[in-house]
Amino acid sequence: MTVLRHQVPIEKYHGTGNDFIVVDAAESVPDRPAFATTYCDRETGVGHVDSARTDVDSARTGADGVLFLSLEARYSPPRVVMTLVQPDGSIAAMCGNGARVAAAWAAERTGATELMIDTPAGTRRAMVEGDDVTIEMGVPAFAPRAVPLSRETELVEEDVEGLTVTAVNTGVPHAVALVDDVDSVTLGSVAPAVRCAGVFPEGANVTLASRADSGPPGTTDDEVPRFRQRTYERGVEGETRSCGTGAVAVAAVAKRLDRLGGHDAVTVTPPGGDLRITVPDGGAATLSGPAVREFESELETVVRSA
C-alpha cells in the first residue's frame, strides 16, 4: 500500500455566516466525505489564516460544508456544477447560501455577472452585483411527495415531536415553526427529534421564525415584513449562523399562513445577517444577500494506492 499525501488548494467563503470550504472539483480528493468531516470540524478543522479579519464570521475554525465546484466557462452565461458535502459526509441536493457562494466564486474567475448553478435539485440562475448575490430558488413545494413526507396529506401547523411546524421543500426539506421569539426556544434540545421524525423519511432541517418588526406590515414598500430566523441543519447536525433554503422556507410558510399582509418581499434575519427573499404567487422564489471570500489556503489529502 502506497500512501501519497498532497496539498489541495482551497478558499473559504461565507454567506451571512453560513461558511464553506470551496474546492475546485478538478482537484483530486478521493474521499470527499472524510475530507469534509475532517476540515469542517469546529474544533480541529480548517483554521482561519487571515488574522487581520476579526469579524465573527471570518474568524471561525471549521465550516458548515465543502463546496466542490466545477466551472464550465465555455457556456454563456457560464455554468457551475455545485456539490455540497456536509460535515456528516452527506450530499445536500441544494444550498441557498452555498449557491450564492458558488456564483461569487465563478464571477471572480470569469467576470460574469449572470451564472447558472447546476445542483442536484435543478439549475438555478444567479445574478452577482459586487458582494451581493441573488439566486433563483425554484417554487417552494408543500406537496407530500415533494417535501417528502411519509404520508399523503400536507403538513401545515401540526405538532411534530412537540413543535408546531409546517413542512416545505425549498430545494431541501424544512420543518418551519413560527414562534413568538426565536431566542426563547432551546433549538439544540428540541430540533433533533423533529429533524429525525418518522414523518420526514429523508429527515428535515428545523427552522424557527418570529416577527422582527412591530405589528402587521403597512402598505408602503419600506415596511417589508421582517422575520428573525434560526435553523438546525440536517447534515451539520447543529445550528448554523444562516441557512438560505431556510430563509426561503420562512417566507413561503409565512405567506402560506397569510402572515405577510399581501407582501411578496420579506427580510429574513438569521444570526449571521439579513437575507432578502421574494415569494411571488406561483413563481420562483429568490434569495439575495452577501457572499464573502475570507481567505485561501491548502489542505492535505491522502491518496492510497495498492
Ligand SMILES: N[C@H](CCC[C@H](N)C(=O)O)C(=O)O
Ligand atoms: N443542511 C441542508 C443543506 C444546506 C442548506 C443550507 N446551508 C442553505 O443555505 O440552504 C440539508 O441537508 O438539507
